[in-house]
Amino acid sequence: MQILxxxxxxxxxxxxxxxxxxxxxIIYKASNVFNFAMGEMMMFGAYLFFAMTVQLHxxxxxxxIAALAGSVxxxxxxxxxLLQRLIGQPVIVLVMVTLGVGSMIKxxxxxxxxxxxxxxxxxxxxxxxxxxDILIPGKLxxxxxxxxxxxxxxxxxxxxxxxxxxxxATSSDQITAEGMGINVRWIFSxxxxxxxxxxxxxxxxxxxxxxxxxxxxxxxxxxLAVVMLAGMxxxxxxxxxxxxxxxxxxxxxxxxxxAWQNFMPYLIVLLVMTVKPTGLFxxxxxxxx
Amino acid sequence: MVSEALIVHEPTASRFPVGxxxxxLLLAAILLAFPAFSxxxxxxxxxxxxxxxxxxxxxxITVGYAGLLxxxxxxxxxxxxxxxxxxxxxxxxxxxxxxxGGAAAAxxxxxxxxxxxxxxxxxxxxxxxxxxQYSLSFVFQQWTAVTGGDRGLSVPRVDVFGFGETGFYYVVxxxxxxLCLAARNLFRTRIGRAFIALRERDYAAQVLGINVVRYxxxxxxxxxxxAGAAGALTAMFLRIVNPDxxxxxxxxxxxxxxxxxxxxxxLGSILGAAFMTLMPEILRAVLELWxxxxxxxxxxxxxxxxEFIFGALIVGFLVFEPRGLAGLIQRLVGRSNN
Numbered sequence: 164m165q166i167l168x169x170x171x172x173x174x175x176x177x178x179x180x181x182x183x184x185x186x187x188x189i190i191y192k193a194s195n196v197f198n199f200a201m202g203e204m205m206m207f208g209a210y211l212f213f214a215m216t217v218q219l220h221x222x223x224x225x226x227x228i229a230a231l232a233g234s235v236x237x238x239x240x241x242x243x244x245l246l247q248r249l250i251g252q253p254v255i256v257l258v259m260v261t262l263g264v265g266s267m268i269k270x271x272x273x274x275x276x277x278x279x280x281x282x283x284x285x286x287x288x289x290x291x292x293x294x295x296d297i298l299i300p301g302k303l304x305x306x307x308x309x310x311x312x313x314x315x316x317x318x319x320x321x322x323x324x325x326x327x328x329x330x331x332a333t334s335s336d337q338i339t340a341e342g343m344g345i346n347v348r349w350i351f352s353x354x355x356x357x358x359x360x361x362x363x364x365x366x367x368x369x370x371x372x373x374x375x376x377x378x379x380x381x382x383x384x385x386x387l388a389v390v391m392l393a394g395m396x397x398x399x400x401x402x403x404x405x406x407x408x409x410x411x412x413x414x415x416x417x418x419x420x421x422a423w424q425n426f427m428p429y430l431i432v433l434l435v436m437t438v439k440p441t442g443l444f445x446x447x448x449x450x451x452x
Numbered sequence: 453m454v455s456e457a458l459i460v461h462e463p464t465a466s467r468f469p470v471g472x473x474x475x476x477l478l479l480a481a482i483l484l485a486f487p488a489f490s491x492x493x494x495x496x497x498x499x500x501x502x503x504x505x506x507x508x509x510x511x512x513i514t515v516g517y518a519g520l521l522x523x524x525x526x527x528x529x530x531x532x533x534x535x536x537x538x539x540x541x542x543x544x545x546x547x548x549x550x551x552x553g554g555a556a557a558a559x560x561x562x563x564x565x566x567x568x569x570x571x572x573x574x575x576x577x578x579x580x581x582x583x584x585q586y587s588l589s590f591v592f593q594q595w596t597a598v599t600g601g602d603r604g605l606s607v608p609r610v611d612v613f614g615f616g617e618t619g620f621y622y623v624v625x626x627x628x629x630x631l632c633l634a635a636r637n638l639f640r641t642r643i644g645r646a647f648i649a650l651r652e653r654d655y656a657a658q659v660l661g662i663n664v665v666r667y668x669x670x671x672x673x674x675x676x677x678x679a680g681a682a683g684a685l686t687a688m689f690l691r692i693v694n695p696d697x698x699x700x701x702x703x704x705x706x707x708x709x710x711x712x713x714x715x716x717x718x719l720g721s722i723l724g725a726a727f728m729t730l731m732p733e734i735l736r737a738v739l740e741l742w743x744x745x746x747x748x749x750x751x752x753x754x755x756x757x758x759e760f761i762f763g764a765l766i767v768g769f770l771v772f773e774p775r776g777l778a779g780l781i782q783r784l785v786g787r788s789n790n
Contacts (some may be wrong), residue, residue, distance in 0.1 A: 199523070248771055255521040256770055257573060259707065260522060263766030266704050270760025278752065305629045377756065384586065387579060428588040429583040436580060437568040 168297045168310050169417045170331075170410055175299065175307040177409015181314050182365035183382070184389040184401040189321075192334035192396055193354035196246065196257045200265035201362060202383025208234040208363030209283075209370030209379060210276055216284050225409065231363045237268075242352050251349075254323035265380065265382035265414040273377040280374040287371050306368040313364050314402065317357070321398060330354060334396075375384030386411065391435045394445020487618045497730065499621045502628040503685045504725040508709040509635050509718065515707070516715030517639060519651030519672035520570070524581030525706045527588040527681035528558045528676040530698030534592065534599055536684025537607045537693045547610050547623060550685040558680025561588070562673040570668045573654075577672065585700055590697040604694025607687055617685050624685055631678065636718045638663025647671045648716075701759060708762045711769045714776025723777040732758050 172195050183205055190198045211233045215226035216329045245260050287305040291298050321327040332340040369382055389408050393400035408428065416424030436444055457465035487495045511525045532554030539550045560746055561584075592599050599605065614621030638644040646667045649657040658664050688692045705728060713724020767775055 170675065198521025198576065199578075207666075245767060250574060253519060255515070255519060255578075256774070258521055258578060259711065260767055261769050262704065262707070263763040263770070266701075266763030267760050267767065268763075270756045270758070270763060273759065274753065280755070318779065384582065387582065422590065422594055426587060429587045429590075432579060432583045433565075433568060434589070436572070436576060440568075440572045440576065 166248060166414070167301075169382055169413050171294070171297060171299055171412035172303065173413030174406050174416075175303045175409070177406040178307040178310050179365060179369055180386050180389050181381075181402050181405035182310050182361045182368075183386045184405050185314060185317060185398065186361035187367075187386060188393070188396065188398055188401055189330070189354045189361070189391045190358050191390075192398075193330050194246070194351045195254060196261065197254075198358070199262040200241065200268065201280060201386065203219050203265040203268035203272075204234060204238060204359065205366030205369065206272060206375065206377065206379040207237060208359075209375045211363070212367045212370065213276070213281055213283055213375055216286075217281070219373060223284065227367065230367060231360055232368070234241055234363030234366070235356045235359035238308060238355040238362070239352055242355040247348060247351065248267030252296075264427065264438035269380060276377070278377060280376045282374045283367075283371050283418035285371075287368075302372055306372055309364065310368060313361070317361065318398060345437075385428045388431045391432045392442055394442025397444035398444065400442065400444025484622075487621055488696050491763075492617060495617055495621050495636075497733065499617075499624050499689060501726045501729045502624045503682050503689065504622075504706075504709065505628045505722050506631050506685070507682035507706055508713065508721040508725040508728075509631060510675040510682065511706045512675075512710045512713075512715065512717070512721045513635060513638075513647070514672050514675030515710055516717065516720075517644070517651065518647040518668065518675075520668060520672055521575070521578040522581040522672065522675065523578050523700070523703055524565075524583075524585035524588075524705065525675075525679055526698045526700075526702035527581075527585045528562060528679035529686065529702070530588055530592060530693075530695075531558045531561045531676075532680025533687040533693045533697070534605070534683075535680065537605045537687040538598070540610070540688065541605065544608075547612065547688055551627070554687075555677040555681040556672065556686025558683065559673045559677040562676030563669060565667050566672040566676075570672065571665055576678065582700075585698075585703060589695055589698060600694075602695060605687075607686025607691045607693065609691060610688050620689060624689070625727050627681070627685070627790050630720065631681070632718055635678075635721075643667070645671065645721055660676060668772050704759075704762050704766070708766050710776075711766050712776055714778030715774070717776065717778040718775045719781075720778030723781075727777065728762075731761070735761070 171204075183201060186204075187198060187201055190196055201447060208230050211230035212223075212226050215221045215229050216223055221229070241261070241264055245264065246257055247262065249257055285302075287302045287309075290301045292304045293299075306445060321330065329340070329345045330350055330353065332343065333345060333347055337347055340350075366379065370379060373379075385408065386405075389405045392408065393404035408431065412424055412427055415427045486498060490498075507525065507529055510528075513523065514520050514522045514525075532551075535557035536550040539545050539553050545553070552659065553730070565580050565584040569576040593602055593671065595601075609666065610620065613624050615622070639648065646662045649662060650664060650667055652669070654664050657667075709728040710721065711724070711782040712727055713722070714720025718756035732754070735757065739754060739757075773780060775782070
């Protein structure tokens with residue numbers, strides 16, 4: 164019975180990874196940039212929400228919209244102001260820039276909001292949910308639900324809308340896409356904007372569960388394991404991998420302790436790289452040399 | 453296309469370079485006489501700069517010359533530091549042996565993390581090194597019996613030729629100079645040229661008969677070995693090793709040193725390491741003078757500020773001055789010659 168409870172909690176917290184992982188994948192697919200600032204973008208969205216509610220006393224619906232808008236503005240600014248200047252440079256330059264931007268956001272947040280943990284107002288219901296006699300913390304359940312709705316909306320948009328098709332076309336062949344009249348630079352920005360929404364939303368949910376510190380971005384490193392396991396380019400795979408990793412992580416944490424729980428994602432990363440670099444659901448784009 | 457900026461520029465010396473030799477001798481004299489004219493604090497900082505120069509050159513071999521992104525450099529410094537410290541504590545071996553041991557250990561650990569990721573094209577080394585950063589931290593923290601856990605290890609004092617701190621300074625500076633020279637000459641050999649060829653276009657390199665996987669692995673492991681040597685020196689110098697020294701922020705520090713100094717440049721590594729080591733000190737001095745409130749406030753404010761500035765330096769230099777300080781100097785000198 165105990166293990167069932169841990170499993171449900173694990174699956175719910177794995178759901179939280181999915182949003183951020185989708186943000187990684189959309190940018191990687193569209194522009195081949197691996198965004199190491201993802202965690203800091205999440206943290207920034209969470210802090211914006213905190214600033215709007217606690218410090219400026221807005222209601223939470225306004226705060227959510229403002230935080231997501233701020234998160235999108237940040238993401239598009241990173242793309243437009245920095246990365247698009249560097250198009251044509253080796254990929255590692257672009258990736259180093261995202262790492263630098265991450266460090267800047269983290270430092271700026273630390274200077275503005277201080278190093279200590281801050282709590283958001285309770286906008287997710289606290290009341291626990293019982294399935295039989297298994298207890299799931301209320302915030303976690305509602306957070307999972309919110310994440311599920313956003314992830315589904317994103318995937319429908321990605322699959323069926325005209326812009327979703329344009330993003331996929333760009334990812335499969337940039338030059339042909341350009342030839343078919345797709346504005347590739349605009350697609351890059353769009354991918355970053357979507358990633359901004361996903362990062363902001365997952366930041367707010369994770370912040371609501373655990374509180375916010377400048378270290379919140381470290382969650383993104385667990386998300387890295389999700390992305391690797393799913394195979395970097397698979398949108399559907401991310402959902403399965405995210406839930407799986409959340410589940411394994413919670414079980415490891417429950418039975419082996421917190422240190423192992425933090426270490427586990429990296430073990431998965433190294434294992435995937437050694438055994439099957441394409442991940443479980445990745446396209447066979449990976450080139451061996 | 454890789455920008456032309458990253459190609460190694462070798463000055464062509466047609467006649468006997470009197471001026472240059474005089475310059476080197478002057479530099480050697482200054483380094484030799486430095487402790488005599490400055491206080492303990494400056495000798496301490498100079499030693500730290502020299503150690504960081506070694507680590508920065510290592511990262512520059514990987515990132516700048518071979519074009520492989522490593523974001524876990526400090527973890528390999530940690531491997532060297534723990535190895536050196538353990539050798540000093542349990543075996544009582546002399547300083548140089550410990551440094552060699554640290555370098556060898558980091559080289560091997562580098563191979564372990566490099567092997568799975570360098571077989572595949574793309575950004576995988578960056579992810580593997582990030583994994584290395586956290587899994588090695590985990591080992592440092594959890595393997596309490598050997599590493600002392602969070603409290604770390606304290607290393608016995610090394611007294612070089614009975615000169616204490618000053619003696620250590622000479623050893624470190626000599627070693628840094630030697631390793632600079634080794635790195636510079638490496639890029640005139642077949643191996644070093646192969647690294648550069650790989651960075652420029654790996655298929656073309658393969659056609660030229662370079663074993664791509666082997667040389668990438670060698671470049672990364674060599675960079676790690678430099679990190680390990682620097683780590684062992686840090687351990688012997690600070691006489692304490694603990695997991696807090698080897699965080700992701702420390703890796704970003706060295707990446708910033710490479711970018712600020714100049715990728716694929718030995719001079720750049722020296723300038724970058726010096727700049728990055730001294731900048732926080734100057735920052736702290738400035739903050740203490742004009743900053744808000746007491747020293748406690750300054751310390752709390754300084755660490756996020758430092759993080760912000762490290763990031764901003766990486767971004768700013770990559771966007772506006774990709775050749776770093778070395779490129780800047782080269783341009784200034786070039787202009788004055790014309």
